[in-house]
Each structure stands twice: as C-alpha cells, then as structure tokens.
Amino acid sequence: MPDVPTRPKSLRDLFLTLTALALQGFGGVLAVVQHELVVRKRWLTQEEFIEEWAVAQVLPGPNVVNLCLIVGSRYFGWRGALVALAGMLCVPTLVVLVLAVLYARYGAHPVAVGALRGMAAVAAGLILAAGLRLASALKGNPLGTLLCIALGAVSFAGVALFRLPLIVILLGPGVAGCLLAYWKLGKAGR
Amino acid sequence: MSAITLDLGWSDWLALFGHYLALSLMAVGAAFSTLPEMHRYLVDRQQWLTDTQFTNSITLAQAAPGPNVLFVALMGWNVGMNAGSYGSALLGAFLTMTGMLLPSSVLVFFAARWGQRNRERRVVRAFKLGLGPVVIALLIATGWIMARAQGGSVEAWPLWLLTAVTTLIVWRTRIHLLWLLGAGALLGALGWV
Numbered sequence: 001m002p003d004v005p006t007r008p009k010s011l012r013d014l015f016l017t018l019t020a021l022a023l024q025g026f027g028g029v030l031a032v033v034q035h036e037l038v039v040r041k042r043w044l045t046q047e048e049f050i051e052e053w054a055v056a057q058v059l060p061g062p063n064v065v066n067l068c069l070i071v072g073s074r075y076f077g078w079r080g081a082l083v084a085l086a087g088m089l090c091v092p093t094l095v096v097l098v099l100a101v102l103y104a105r106y107g108a109h110p111v112a113v114g115a116l117r118g119m120a121a122v123a124a125g126l127i128l129a130a131g132l133r134l135a136s137a138l139k140g141n142p143l144g145t146l147l148c149i150a151l152g153a154v155s156f157a158g159v160a161l162f163r164l165p166l167i168v169i170l171l172g173p174g175v176a177g178c179l180l181a182y183w184k185l186g187k188a189g190r
Numbered sequence: 191m192s193a194i195t196l197d198l199g200w201s202d203w204l205a206l207f208g209h210y211l212a213l214s215l216m217a218v219g220a221a222f223s224t225l226p227e228m229h230r231y232l233v234d235r236q237q238w239l240t241d242t243q244f245t246n247s248i249t250l251a252q253a254a255p256g257p258n259v260l261f262v263a264l265m266g267w268n269v270g271m272n273a274g275s276y277g278s279a280l281l282g283a284f285l286t287m288t289g290m291l292l293p294s295s296v297l298v299f300f301a302a303r304w305g306q307r308n309r310e311r312r313v314v315r316a317f318k319l320g321l322g323p324v325v326i327a328l329l330i331a332t333g334w335i336m337a338r339a340q341g342g343s344v345e346a347w348p349l350w351l352l353t354a355v356t357t358l359i360v361w362r363t364r365i366h367l368l369w370l371l372g373a374g375a376l377l378g379a380l381g382w383v
C-alpha cells in the first residue's frame with residue numbers, strides 16, 4: 001500500500017478526532033474507530049488495530065474506550081490516555097443527557113422512531129463492513145488462512161447463532177488461538 | 191413524572207459510586223456483561239430505578255452517538271432525577287461513569303504499557319495474533335445480531351437492503367460515515383425503510 005502511516009499532531013488533534021468519531025458512532029463506535037483511525041487518518045495499520053483491539057477486548061472495561069486509551073497512551077503517554085478518554089466521553093455524555101431530556105418529550109413521535117430505525121440499519125452495515133475489511137489483514141497472521149477461518153467461524157457461530165457469553169468465546173477459541181499462535185511462532189523460529 | 195421519589199444522603203451516593211467501582215473490573219469484553227448485576231442492585235435491592243427507566247437507559251444509549259457504555263451515565267442520571275433535581279442527576283451521571291471507568295482504565299493503561307515494552311516477546315505476540323480471528327468474528331457477529339434485530343419478516347426487506355448497500359459502500363470506499371447515517375435517518379423519517 002502506498003499509504004504512509006501518520007500520527008496525531010497534538011493532544012488537541014487527538015481530543016478533537018476522538019470526539020468527532022465518537023459522535024458518529026450510532027449503536028457502537030468500533031466501526032467508526034476502525035474507519036477513521038485506520039482507513040482515513042492512518043494512525044494505525046490494519047494489523048496494529050487488530051492487535052491493540054485484542055488487548056482492549058480481553059481487559060476489563062468497555063472495549064472501545066480501552067482501545068482509544070491505548071492509542072492515546074501510545075503517542076503521548078499518560079497524558080494521551082487521559083485526553084483520549086476525555087475526547088471519547090465528555091461531549092458524547094453531554095449529548096446523551098440532552099437526548100434523555102428530549103426523549104422524555106418527543107421519543108414516541110413517528111418521525112423520530114423512523115429515523116432511528118433507518119440509522120440502526122446503517123449502523124449494522126458499518127460494523128459488518130469494518131469486520132470484512134479487517135478480515136483481509138489476517139493474511140499475514142502466522143496461524144495461516146485455514147486456522148483463521150476455523151477459529152473465526154466457531155467464534156461467529158458461538159456469539160451470533162448460539163448467543164454464548166463472551167467469556168466462553170474468549171476462553172474457548174480465544175485461548176486456542178493464542179496457544180496455536182505461540183506454537184506456530186516457535187516453529188517459525190520467532 | 192418519575193415513578194419513584196427518592197431522598198438520597200451522601201452515604202447513598204457513596205454506595206452508588208462504590209458499586210460501580212466494583213463492577214468496573216468485572217466488565218470483561220463489554221460493559222453489557224454486567225447488566226444483570228446492575229439490575230439486581232439498582233432496581234431490585236435499592237429500588238432507585240424502575241424497570242422501565244432501567245431499560246430505557248440502555249435503549250437510548252444505543253440510539254445515541256457515542257460508546258455504548260454511556261448507558262451507565264443515563265442510569266446515574268435517572269437515579270438523580272428520581273432524587274428530584276437536575277443537579278443530583280448530573281451528580282449521579284458523574285459518579286456512575288467515573289466509578290465504571292476509573293479502575294479498568296488504570297489497569298488497561300499499565301497493561302498496555304507493559305505489552306508495548308515487551309511486544310517482541312513470543313508470549314505477547316502469540317496473545318495478540320492468536321486473538322485476531324476471534325475478535326474479527328465477534329465484530330461481524332455484532333453486525334449480524336444488529337441486522338437481525340430489525341426483523342426477519344418479508345416487510346423488513348428495505349432495512350436489510352439498506353444494511354447490505356451500506357456494508358458494500360463502507361467496505362469499498364473511504365466515504366465519510368456521517369453521509370450514510372444521515373441518509374439512513376432521512377429514509378427512515380420519510381417512512382421508506
């Protein structure tokens with residue numbers, strides 16, 4: 001890819017970027033984070049995004065908030081972590097509180113209900129697209145194509161079809177993937 | 191027109207804050223995994239929220255922009271509204287959000303720093319690479335579950351079409367996502383989907 005990776009210019013840039021993307025995230029912010037930070041701003045490569053996100057997902061706390069904290073601390077240390085948290089949460093919290101007041105009045109209006117329905121359909125598409133795009137970054141994964149597909153299929157079925165709790169997926173295919181990767185990395189002499 | 195009227199003292203606010211501090215480290219993967227515990231505490235035991243207020247907090251946070259964890263702020267807000275004023279509502283939102291995020295953020299910060307320093311170690315690399323396919327599958331599964339929530343009936347086909355077209359556009363282009371969300375809102379408001 002001819003794309004040159006970049007980094008946030010300043011703490012201000014970090015704050016404004018994260019606020020802007022948090023405000024675009026309807027029904028979850030992860031798809032927007034992936035689109036903005038990887039595709040548009042290129043602060044992270046696809047591979048780096050997947051790696052940091054795996055960490056964010058496994059540790060306690062909301063995964064998107066964790067991910068932004070990790071990105072912030074990577075460029076600006078603890079100040080970056082604080083600014084990332086603030087960017088992700090300050091303005092969106094105010095917005096949601098204002099919406100709570102408005103919702104108490106107008107929530108049942110058919111135009112509002114319809115608009116929310118349309119946005120939910122788009123939000124589902126955003127998340128699916130982010131998943132498809134990231135899947136192409138697995139090409140260089142030491143697990144190999146077949147194992148990646150197998151682990152992915154089991155995880156998808158567990159969550160989407162059988163509605164298993166997340167912890168089961170992380171302890172099952174998650175742990176299996178880590179052990180297999182450890183073994184493969186050893187075989188490759190890395 | 192809240193269904194409950196509360197008189198909360200400082201020990202109650204402290205208990206609310208402490209409860210979320212404790213929940214923070216239990217929320218592995220997503221804040222939603224602690225919902226049953228929040229319900230038990232806020233609705234059943236303390237009776238600070240009604241069932242409807244509890245559910246509405248989640249729905250509204252999902253519909254609003256921002257991370258899903260904002261439902262925690264709305265729960266604190268509603269507890270405060272039940273206590274009678276916008277001031278106490280703000281205090282409630284502040285306490286629940288800070289409690290929910292403080293312990294986990296501190297842990298994530300130090301864990302990420304350790305991982306960054308030891309990123310060449312085989313254990314760290316295996317951990318991050320091995321989870322790759324699993325977390326991507328989780329993302330696709332989330333999209334799938336959201337799409338399915340709009341209904342499997344034949345009448346829901348415009349919504350499915352909208353989801354499919356969005357997927358294709360976002361996957362293949364670098365378009366600004368607000369255009370798509372705006373289009374979705376417009377189509378919905380006009381009643382076309």
